Amino acid sequence: MPSPRLTQQYHRLLRHYGGQNCETSLQQLADVLVCTRRHMRALLAQMQAAGWIAWQAQPGRGMRSRLAFLKREDDLRAEQAEALLTAGRLEQVLGLLADDRQALTRLLRSRLGQHADRERQILGVPYYRAFPNLDPSKPLRRSEQHLARQIFNGLTVINEEKGEVVGDLAHHWRQISPCEWHFHLRPAVRWHDGRPLGVADICATLARLRAQPLFAHLRAARPLSSRSLAIELAEPDCWLPWLLADVAALILPADHAERADFASQPIGSGPYLVAANNAYRLSLHAFDDYFGFRALLDEVNIWMMPEWDPAALQEDSQPCVMRVQLASQPDAPPGAPPSDMVVEQGGFFALCDSRSPRMRDPALRAWLARIAAPLALAGQMPAEVCRYWIPANGLLPGWHHRPVDDDAPPFAPPPALRLAYYRQQPVYAQLAQAMATCLARHGVALRCEAISHAEWAQGQGEFDLWLGSINFSTRAEYAVPAWLLGTPLLRATLPDAAEPSLADWRARWRRGEAVAAPLSSLLTRQRWLLPLFHGWLQLQGPGRMQGLHLNQLGWFDFKSAWLEPGETT
Numbered sequence: 001m002p003s004p005r006l007t008q009q010y011h012r013l014l015r016h017y018g019g020q021n022c023e024t025s026l027q028q029l030a031d032v033l034v035c036t037r038r039h040m041r042a043l044l045a046q047m048q049a050a051g052w053i054a055w056q057a058q059p060g061r062g063m064r065s066r067l068a069f070l071k072r073e074d075d076l077r078a079e080q081a082e083a084l085l086t087a088g089r090l091e092q093v094l095g096l097l098a099d100d101r102q103a104l105t106r107l108l109r110s111r112l113g114q115h116a117d118r119e120r121q122i123l124g125v126p127y128y129r130a131f132p133n134l135d136p137s138k139p140l141r142r143s144e145q146h147l148a149r150q151i152f153n154g155l156t157v158i159n160e161e162k163g164e165v166v167g168d169l170a171h172h173w174r175q176i177s178p179c180e181w182h183f184h185l186r187p188a189v190r191w192h193d194g195r196p197l198g199v200a201d202i203c204a205t206l207a208r209l210r211a212q213p214l215f216a217h218l219r220a221a222r223p224l225s226s227r228s229l230a231i232e233l234a235e236p237d238c239w240l241p242w243l244l245a246d247v248a249a250l251i252l253p254a255d256h257a258e259r260a261d262f263a264s265q266p267i268g269s270g271p272y273l274v275a276a277n278n279a280y281r282l283s284l285h286a287f288d289d290y291f292g293f294r295a296l297l298d299e300v301n302i303w304m305m306p307e308w309d310p311a312a313l314q315e316d317s318q319p320c321v322m323r324v325q326l327a328s329q330p331d332a333p334p335g336a337p338p339s340d341m342v343v344e345q346g347g348f349f350a351l352c353d354s355r356s357p358r359m360r361d362p363a364l365r366a367w368l369a370r371i372a373a374p375l376a377l378a379g380q381m382p383a384e385v386c387r388y389w390i391p392a393n394g395l396l397p398g399w400h401h402r403p404v405d406d407d408a409p410p411f412a413p414p415p416a417l418r419l420a421y422y423r424q425q426p427v428y429a430q431l432a433q434a435m436a437t438c439l440a441r442h443g444v445a446l447r448c449e450a451i452s453h454a455e456w457a458q459g460q461g462e463f464d465l466w467l468g469s470i471n472f473s474t475r476a477e478y479a480v481p482a483w484l485l486g487t488p489l490l491r492a493t494l495p496d497a498a499e500p501s502l503a504d505w506r507a508r509w510r511r512g513e514a515v516a517a518p519l520s521s522l523l524t525r526q527r528w529l530l531p532l533f534h535g536w537l538q539l540q541g542p543g544r545m546q547g548l549h550l551n552q553l554g555w556f557d558f559k560s561a562w563l564e565p566g567e568t569t
Contacts, residue, residue: 139457214486459492
């Protein structure tokens with residue numbers, strides 16, 4: 001990209017001559033730019049190489065050379081913006097085109113959807129926030145969980161189409177005894193920085209996991225050879241291969257904690273590596289040395305546009321925007337690109353915190369469940385937000401665990417309650433406000449506070465209620481107990497005095513008993529867990545993309561999507 005100084009000098013010439021082609025001399029041009037003839041000759045060569053001018057020099061004293069301007073200021077500014085956007089410097093693009101909304105719209109549209117660039121297949125996706133944390137050793141939001149699976153590998157992985165656990169870094173495994181499993185690793189696996197992935201990296205990851213409740217029974221991991229390891233358990237666990245496919249169990253380099261920028265610039269072994277990650281763009285490039293099938297999309301760019309009007313990106317009749325959105329209307333308008341839609345397995349919920357003395361009163365929990373019932377909340381929400389939400393009677397669609405309180409006695413609630421939700425999720429704020437409106441009618445002031453996702457995920461803070469959502473991307477018999485028994489927020493807020501205790505539920509689950517529905521029913525009927533809504537997950541994008549299959553995280557497997565030949569834009 002030409003230097004800003006050269007651009008400034010071109011603008012001076014353009015304005016001096018009014019953008020009109022002219023006959024002039026080298027000395028006259030040097031006088032305009034206040035430089036020597038020699039330097040002017042170099043500047044003309046650079047401008048001509050950039051395609052800005054056509055310069056026909058006429059040698060000899062008194063001869064007039066011809067200067068033709070090939071780029072207007074608007075064209076030049078658009079080229080600069082294009083180069084800046086390619087470099088991921090969206091902030092400078094916004095500053096450059098701040099006064100030209102149409103130009104900015106066209107430029108952003110050119111980067112969304114699919115296109116080919118020098119034989120490379122590239123997909124651009126708009127999103128409303130950045131991704132400063134992609135480290136699986138820390139609590140991850142739903143979109144970050146999906147991205148982490150594109151960057152890292154586990155010993156095992158869940159096949160989303162078949163709903164079964166399959167090998168990932170491990171190609172085979174075998175249970176040797178009730179408390180010992182052996183895993184055999186693929187050879188020649190490399191990290192994105194070129195280093196080999198070894199058994200030591202896997203053992204370090206498993207050792208770190210022992211601090212988490214679901215992995216506390218991992219007694220030890222020891223190498224058997226350079227390609228095999230043994231995992232010893234403190235108690236039998238028939239779900240161990242599934243557990244090792246959890247996003248928290250993705251394998252990280254043994255020295256990842258020593259890398260200051262690992263959260264935003266992680267090094268993994270997956271099909272995509274992080275080429276750039278800042279406040280304006282996350283750029284993922286296909287990893288050519290990936291041990292599995294090489295990704296079909298060469299590059300995926302997620303552009304952060306938190307303050308941009310989404311409607312401005314769809315002004316023409318040929319949308320090219322890949323939209324990943326929640327609770328969208330299923331009846332797409334005529335001419336809209338194809339979409340894939342499913343009802344989410346999970347949804348919005350509220351938790352009553354057992355650490356709050358007032359919430360230990362079952363009468364208060366029953367009153368809250370009645371006053372802030374899904375239909376009551378939906379009546380306070382904007383119609384466009386909840387039009388296609390489904391009131392939840394249980395944690396999963398089809399589960400009916402919500403008690404009926406038609407004959408509930410009168411109850412005098414406390415004057416105020418506190419609710420927490422995590423910030424950077426607009427729907428949570430709207431849902432919290434709807435709950436506050438419902439409670440205010442009964443004299444209860446609901447004080448809502450937006451906190452960081454890290455604080456929310458760990459249950460940090462003194463609150464009576466917690467608002468959030470969950471999507472289960474694997475079999476309910478595994479995923480629901482894993483969430484209820486192992487998530488730090490639920491471990492902190494749910495009472496352990498329930499009969500049977502949560503520790504008993506966990507032991508029964510690990511033995512293979514079907515506890516998902518009974519445990520969820522118990523917590524819902526005791527009103528510690530208040531299911532609110534199920535929604536629609538929609539993947540809507542350009543029709544020329546192939547291999548798009550919506551998952552329960554609201555995204556799709558990047559490496560399986562591709563652009564059909566001859567259909568580039």
